[in-house]
Structure formats: C-alpha cells, structure tokens
Amino acid sequence: MSAGAGIAAAGPALLVFAYGLATALATGLGALPFAFVRRVSPRAVAFANAVAAGLMLGACFGLAAEGTRYGAWQTIAGANLGVVFILATQRWLGRREVTFGAAGGVEARRMMLIVVVMTVHSFAEGVAVGSAFGGGMELATAITIAIAVHNVPEGLAISAVLRPRGTSLAACAGWSVFSSLPQPLMAVPAFLFVEAFRPALPWGLGFAAGAMVFMVLVELLPEAYEDAPRPAIGLVATLTLVAMLLFQRYL
Amino acid sequence: MDLIPDDPTLTVLAYSALSAAAAALGAVLLAAFGRGGRRELPTAWSGWANALAAGMMFAAAYLLAESGLAGPPLPAALGAALGALFIFTTHAALGIARPPRARGRRADPSGGRKAVVISALHSACEGVAIGVAMAVDLRFGIFLALAIAVHNVPEATVLCGVLTGRGMRLPAATALAVAADATQVLGAVAAFALASAAPAALPWVQGFAVGALINLVLIELLPDSYREAGHTSIALVASVAMGIVVLLRGLAP
Numbered sequence: 001m002s003a004g005a006g007i008a009a010a011g012p013a014l015l016v017f018a019y020g021l022a023t024a025l026a027t028g029l030g031a032l033p034f035a036f037v038r039r040v041s042p043r044a045v046a047f048a049n050a051v052a053a054g055l056m057l058g059a060c061f062g063l064a065a066e067g068t069r070y071g072a073w074q075t076i077a078g079a080n081l082g083v084v085f086i087l088a089t090q091r092w093l094g095r096r097e098v099t100f101g102a103a104g105g106v107e108a109r110r111m112m113l114i115v116v117v118m119t120v121h122s123f124a125e126g127v128a129v130g131s132a133f134g135g136g137m138e139l140a141t142a143i144t145i146a147i148a149v150h151n152v153p154e155g156l157a158i159s160a161v162l163r164p165r166g167t168s169l170a171a172c173a174g175w176s177v178f179s180s181l182p183q184p185l186m187a188v189p190a191f192l193f194v195e196a197f198r199p200a201l202p203w204g205l206g207f208a209a210g211a212m213v214f215m216v217l218v219e220l221l222p223e224a225y226e227d228a229p230r231p232a233i234g235l236v237a238t239l240t241l242v243a244m245l246l247f248q249r250y251l
Numbered sequence: 252m253d254l255i256p257d258d259p260t261l262t263v264l265a266y267s268a269l270s271a272a273a274a275a276l277g278a279v280l281l282a283a284f285g286r287g288g289r290r291e292l293p294t295a296w297s298g299w300a301n302a303l304a305a306g307m308m309f310a311a312a313y314l315l316a317e318s319g320l321a322g323p324p325l326p327a328a329l330g331a332a333l334g335a336l337f338i339f340t341t342h343a344a345l346g347i348a349r350p351p352r353a354r355g356r357r358a359d360p361s362g363g364r365k366a367v368v369i370s371a372l373h374s375a376c377e378g379v380a381i382g383v384a385m386a387v388d389l390r391f392g393i394f395l396a397l398a399i400a401v402h403n404v405p406e407a408t409v410l411c412g413v414l415t416g417r418g419m420r421l422p423a424a425t426a427l428a429v430a431a432d433a434t435q436v437l438g439a440v441a442a443f444a445l446a447s448a449a450p451a452a453l454p455w456v457q458g459f460a461v462g463a464l465i466n467l468v469l470i471e472l473l474p475d476s477y478r479e480a481g482h483t484s485i486a487l488v489a490s491v492a493m494g495i496v497v498l499l500r501g502l503a504p
Contacts, residue, residue, distance in 0.1 A: 061317070064313065064497065065317050072497075073498060076501070079494055083487070210494070213490050214486055214490050217473075217486035218482050221473060222482045225473075230469075230470055231342055231470055234339070234470035235335055235336070238335040238462060242328050242462060243328075246324055246325070246328040249320075249324035
C-alpha cells in the first residue's frame with residue numbers, strides 16, 4: 001500500500017485506533033478477580049506468581065507460533081533481543097533505588113519489570129492487530145473482540161504480581177490498561193503501512209516471546225518455588241498454561 | 252544412507268532406543284568432568300545441566316503443542332490436564348515429590364533409588380512424546396527423538412552424579428542410567444501404536460505428552476537448578492537451549 005492510499009484511509013484509521021483503545025481498556029478487567037481477595041499470604045503470592053507464569057508462557061506459545069509463521073529465524077533472533085532487553089532492564093533497575101507505590105527494593109523492581117515487559121509486548125501485538133486489520137475491515141469487529149478478551153488474562157497476570165504487594169485495585173487496573181496502550185498506538189501506523197511493517201512482525205513477536213519467557217524463568221518461577229510446595233506450583237502453572245492455550249485457540 | 256527405515260514401527264523403535272542410549276554419553280561427561288574419587292559434579296554445573304535439559308524439554312513441549320494446532324483443541328487440552336495431573340499424582344504416590352540432593356555426606360541413602368525411579372518415569376513420558384510425534388509425522392518424530400537424545404545427555408550426567416556420589420561405581424551407574432531411560436522405548440512404542448490404531452486418540456495422547464513434559468520441567472528440573480546456580484544464569488541457559496531447538500526445527504526439512 002502506498003503512502004497516498006494510506007492517507008486516504010484516515011477515516012478507517014480512526015476506527016482502528018478506537019477499536020485498539022477498547023481492547024486496551026479490556027486489559028483492566030484482569031484486575032477484577034482481586035476485588036474479592038482480601039488478605040494475601042506469602043503462599044498466595046507464590047500461587048499468584050505461578051498463575052502469572054502459566055499465563056505468560058501460554059501467551060509465548062501463541063506468539064512464537066504466530067511469529068514462526070512469518071519467519072522462523074527472525075522470530076528466534078527477536079527472542080534473543082527480548083532476553084537481552086530484560087537483562088539490560090534488570091541491570092538498569094538494579095542500579096537505582098526504585099519504589100513502586102508502597103513497595104521498595106526487590107519487590108518494586110519485580111513489579112516494575114512485569115509492567116515494562118507487558119507494555120513492550122503490547123507493541124508487537126499492536127502491530128499484529130494493525131496488520132490483521134489491513135486484511136479487510138469486515139473482520140475488524142471479530143478481531144477486536146478476540147484481542148480484547150485475550151487481553152483480560154494479561155491484565156490478570158499483571159495484577160497477580162502487583163496486587164499481593166500492596167497495589168490498590170484501581171492502580172492494578174490502571175497499570176493493566178497502561179500496559180496495553182501501545183496496542184492502539186501501534187495498530188494505526190501498522191494498519192496504514194502494512195507492507196512496511198510486515199517484515200518487522202516476526203522480530204516483534206519473537207522479541208515479546210523471548211522477553212516473557214525470560215521474565216518467567218528469572219523472576220516469577222524462582223520466587224514461586226520459595227514459598228509453596230513445588231509439585232503444587234508446577235501443577236498450577238501447567239494447568240494455567242493449558243487453559244491459556246485453549247483460550248487462545250477458541251478466539 | 253536412508254535414515255528412515257521402511258517400517259514406521261521400526262523407526263519408532265530405532266530412534267527411541269538411540270535416544271535412550273544417549274544417556275551413556277552423559278556418564279562419559281561425568282567421567283571427564285566429575286571431581287574427586289566419587290566423581291561429583293560441581294554444584295553450579297549440575298544446575299546448568301538441569302537448565303539445559305529443561306530448556307530443550309520445554310521446546311519439545313512447545314513443538315508438540317504447535318504440531319497439534321490443526322487438531323481439535325478441547326481433547327488436546329483435556330489430555331494436557333490429564334498429563335499434568337498424572338505427573339502430580341504419581342510423584343505424590345511414589346513419594347518422589349522432592350528429588351534427592353545430589354551431594355553431601357548426609358545425603359539420604361534411599362536417594363539413589365528415588366533418582367532412578369524419577370528418571371524412569373520421566374523418560375517414559377518423553378517416550379510418549381516421541382511416539383505421538385512419530386504418529387503425527389515421521390520426520391517430526393525423528394527430530395523430536397534427536398532433541399530428546401541430546402537432552403538425555405546432561406540429564407544422565409546429573410543422575411550418574413547422584414549415584415556415584417552415593418558410592419556406586421561409574422560403570423554400574425551408567426548401566427542404571429541407560430536402563431532408566433529405556434522406558435522411553437516402551438512409552439514411544441505404546442504411544443505410537445495407540446495413536447496409529449485409533450486416530451481419535453491422537454489429540455488426547457498429544458495433549459497428555461505436552462502437559463506431562465511441561466509439568467516435569469516445572470517440578471523436577473527447574474527448582475533444583477535455581478538452588479544450584481544463579482537465577483540469571485539458569486534462565487539464560489534454559490531460554491537459549493529452548494531457542495536453539497525451536498530454531499533447528501524451523502530450519503529442518
């Protein structure tokens with residue numbers, strides 16, 4: 001698609017943005033289950049970490065499968081960049097005093113990291129949504145609903161890390177929505193310039209998958225193993241992963 | 252030389268046996284790098300070996316799940332839940348929920364037997380993965396068998412280290428490690444026969460293998476390795492191993 005045709009599509013572009021924004025708001029719904037949870041023990045935090053790990057690993061399976069369809073080595077190269085990105089972010093956060101709401105130290109670093117990871121992965125998803133819209137506007141509603149519903153467990157993963165560490169429910173929902181804001185922002189240019197963006201797609205999807213796998217391996221799982229019996233952690237994470245895969249298949 | 256025998260069952264047998272035999276290489280590594288009279292593996296190395304095995308196994312689960320994308324999702328998901336529950340309950344029933352520590356003078360004496368039982372169960376599940384992959388597509392099955400073969404090497408190194416650390420001689424430990432991995436052949440042939448005879452069972456068995464493999468990684472391989480080496484190095488080794496397997500699959504014919 002040429003730039004001229006892209007400008008002609010400014011009307012639909014606004015629609016893409018509005019749809020993208022709706023999917024971002026849906027992410028906030030992920031905080032909802034935590035309205036019903038009051039006291040949070042270290043054991044509960046461990047299980048929340050296991051749930052977040054399962055959701056993120058399940059999401060990675062989807063991202064990797066999607067990415068390798070566009071290009072296998074680009075996806076893997078992107079995944080390596082994602083791992084390096086998390087390592088660099090960890091170092092950077094480690095060198096300064098971070099606070100996140102009432103939390104500080106290691107806790108705050110972990111909270112910051114999951115928000116950063118989920119936000120960065122939304123960039124890739126935004127590009128995926130925008131490119132998909134390019135396939136025909138009649139599919140737009142179906143895709144939007146699919147992405148919106150798919151965002152809810154992502155909000156759940158974020159809230160599962162933030163809420164047990166003292167973040168308020170509203171702030172959990174707020175950060176969840178924030179993490180999805182790159183979706184409408186990236187969907188519009190990706191929709192307007194599909195041809196230019198498509199080669200970047202496997203890189204972006206791989207980047208997101210690598211960053212998420214690494215985040216799970218380096219932060220969520222080791223912490224989960226410390227405060228709960230590991231067969232139970234393994235079972236919860238595996239079943240969550242399977243549920244996430246099933247969920248993605250039906251949408 | 253043709254690497255695929257005419258008879259598919261023979262292919263399953265040959266490649267799952269090859270994969271089990273790879274355990275012997277793990278003993279060679281232990282002989283080369285183990286320290287002291289008891290051939291003990293340095294703690295961090297044991298962690299990295301486990302992380303390497305975990306990453307490859309996780310990649311195998313991913314590839315298996317991806318190969319089932321065309322199939323019906325619900326039976327596969329139910330199969331996966333069954334696989335995870337199977338590992339959970341057998342571990343609890345056999346009293347092997349907590350794998351024995353690799354070293355220490357006060358290591359519990361039944362630890363060696365425990366480690367062999369764990370390894371046999373673990374390998375049987377990997378065999379199911381190989382067998383069902385062969386039923387999906389022979390070439391994919393061969394790729395998966397070779398990946399599991401490589402994965403068996405560091406795993407056998409750790410197992411032999413547990414056994415020699417308790418006073419067993421290396422040749423005996425090697426024989427036990429290979430024997431424990433031989434359950435892979437049984438699992439592979441059984442899964443292949445079932446999935447070929449009853450195509451309706453294929454997504455169930457496929458899901459079962461995925462759920463079992465992921466749960467094994469999360470219960471057996473990762474927790475110990477975090478204790479033996481730093482979080483960052485473990486995560487790096489596991490994710491790079493995962494990436495290499497997925498990449499090789501993408502490049503394979």
